[in-house]
Amino acid sequence: IAGITQAPTSQILAAGRRMTLRCTQDMRHNAMYWYRQDLGLGLRLIHYSNTAGTTGKGEVPDGYSVSRANTDDFPLTLASAVPSQTSVYFCASSDSDGFGGQEGYTFGSGTRLTVV
Amino acid sequence: GQNIDQPTEMTATEGAIVQINCTYQTSGFNGLFWYQQHAGEAPTFLSYNVLDGLEEKGRFSSFLSRSKGYSYLLLKELQMKDSASYLCAVIKEDYQLIWGAGTKLIIKP
Numbered sequence: 001i002a003g004i005t006q007a008p009t010s011q012i013l014a015a016g017r018r019m020t021l022r023c024t025q026d027m028r029h030n031a032m033y034w035y036r037q038d039l040g041l042g043l044r045l046i047h048y049s050n051t052a053g054t055t056g057k058g059e060v061p062d063g064y065s066v067s068r069a070n071t072d073d074f075p076l077t078l079a080s081a082v083p084s085q086t087s088v089y090f091c092a093s094s095d096s097d098g099f100g101g102q103e104g105y106t107f108g109s110g111t112r113l114t115v116v
Numbered sequence: 117g118q119n120i121d122q123p124t125e126m127t128a129t130e131g132a133i134v135q136i137n138c139t140y141q142t143s144g145f146n147g148l149f150w151y152q153q154h155a156g157e158a159p160t161f162l163s164y165n166v167l168d169g170l171e172e173k174g175r176f177s178s179f180l181s182r183s184k185g186y187s188y189l190l191l192k193e194l195q196m197k198d199s200a201s202y203l204c205a206v207i208k209e210d211y212q213l214i215w216g217a218g219t220k221l222i223i224k225p
Binding site: 110 | 214217
């Protein structure tokens with residue numbers, strides 16, 4: 001089934017630990033995005049990649065890093081987790097740069113991360 | 117500043133019609149999306165408006181007025197499965213998206 005796969009589904013992480021959230025898409029979309037979703041707030045962009053080999057910072061990039069070695073994979077790394085990074089993380093992709101064209105973004109099912 | 121405003125929560129009755137409003141103030145405008153998000157799930161694309169007017173897609177319609185910075189999502193013949201959050205997102209002049217916090221729609225029998 002075409003789409004985006006995120007792993008893990010959920011995780012409880014001790015503060016100070018390093019964690020990588022995985023995201024893989026099989027739609028050959030050029031652009032990929034990482035968002036966090038917190039109660040009462042809109043989705044906030046962490047990092048994005050318009051094409052393999054390039055990445056950019058979004059609205060809330062501090063404490064996170066990404067890489068885009070190929071078209072399909074876009075992992076998000078928390079170098080040293082803090083409790084404020086407790087959130088639901090969504091990976092998304094689109095087949096055009098920027099806003100995703102008239103078909104918008106395709107989202108993964110999310111990773112629920114709790115940092116204690 | 118830039119912001120998108122949506123009501124936090126709305127309640128409607130099965131079979132009825134509901135209108136969810138979205139107002140925005142952003143740096144430039146290149147279109148507006150509506151997404152549906154069921155609890156614990158990913159957002160899914162509903163509609164895209166870039167020109168003024170109404171776009172109809174089955175039971176769902178979306179309206180845009182660029183001069184007023186206003187959009188609404190109209191849901192007809194409500195079904196229990198329409199209980200979800202509805203997210204409004206604006207495409208800014210740099211083609212990045214800014215998202216509203218979403219409107220939680222509760223459908224009662």
